[in-house]
Amino acid sequence: MFISGNYSSDNYNSDNLMSDYVEFLQSLLLIVSNFFLLPAVYLALKCKYLGEAFIYFLTMFCSSFYHLCDNDHMRYCIINYEVLQFCDFYSAILTLWVTAILMSDIPYEWRSVLHLTGSLFFAGLLRSKTTGAISFVVPAVCSLVLLGLSWVYQCYCMRIMPSSLSYSNLIPGAVLGVIGAVMFVSQVTIFGHLYGYTHSGWHICMSLSISFLLPKTLLNQYHCPQYFDTLDILPTSKFDI
Template sequence: MCITDYDLLQMSDFFGSACSLWFTLVAMASIRKKHVAGLLQIVGVFGLFIIIVYDKSSLCVIAIPIFSGLATITCSWGVKMYRRKHLYPSWRRYVFYLVPGVVLAVIGGVSFAFLETESNYKYLHSLWHVCVALSIVLLLPPKSGGKGEICGVSESTVAMSQLPTVPFSEDVS
């Protein structure tokens, strides 16, 4: 028994999935100008909303964000490679993160789109969610603070004893 309409729940589910895909691709583009990245995110959300309201089960719900996001990544990374005159991101990032992330996303997408039946739904749909979650972990760029930094300070220089402590009061009223 649900307190809301099934179509609304389904539409919200599709919209959330499409938005997470779009935001991941925009984050992967690593656009330094925040206003450009923000504009892409807002325009993408409105575009996805229109597509989902028009036909939530359309292939366009996934295809348009993927192709638009890949075009954005290609442009952004291409400009960075041109300016730096070397590969962006590093070959290690491609080998250890991007290729495995894309492979997991493809495995999840193929299992969801082509292999799922009513009898194996609970298994393959779970596989889809695991693959997508792991691929997002691999595909998202590293945090901007750099390796081993906590709030801009090298992790090796911060000992646990130096971190601020909050006194614990047993008298909670």
């Protein structure tokens, strides 16, 4: 049964029925709103950001199954609840971090260093403070600092405009990000009783924000040379054996 309970006239009045349907709707929104990440997955694949596309898909997958496990009306847990919770929070943090690295357009050789460093640091932080606000504030601050330093260096030191600074995409992406951040904060402060709606709104705003903020081109895009072109020892003709 997706909706738990027996809704007979003996057990429930109209107010209880309405309350149950509202809770069911909120649970459904929490799951369905994760699919707004699909445009970001598609755009990342189209731009050949394969690692980022995988992280976005993983975030959508983990968050959907976490919220499916974290409710009373459609409860279904594919693995342990605590593991799902960690995967949901961790993948969301990684989504923020890899997007910031991509937007910063740093040299390709340094991206893997930042990916690994951030992954290890944020995993340890989240493990120690799984549900604490600091687990999300610190990655957000680190991402903003990385973006700011990179853009300042490119604009004032290298005298070039960062490829991700396209105002037609940056402005709507930033506005959606701010709205999403406000919803995220409000769900644990003044609108706690509307958690299902505010958290779903956060899912939608942040997912669409990523879709806008993804740079279409990068100055430091890696171009791998053909393998055989780099080996001088290979025969150049059928007689050179």
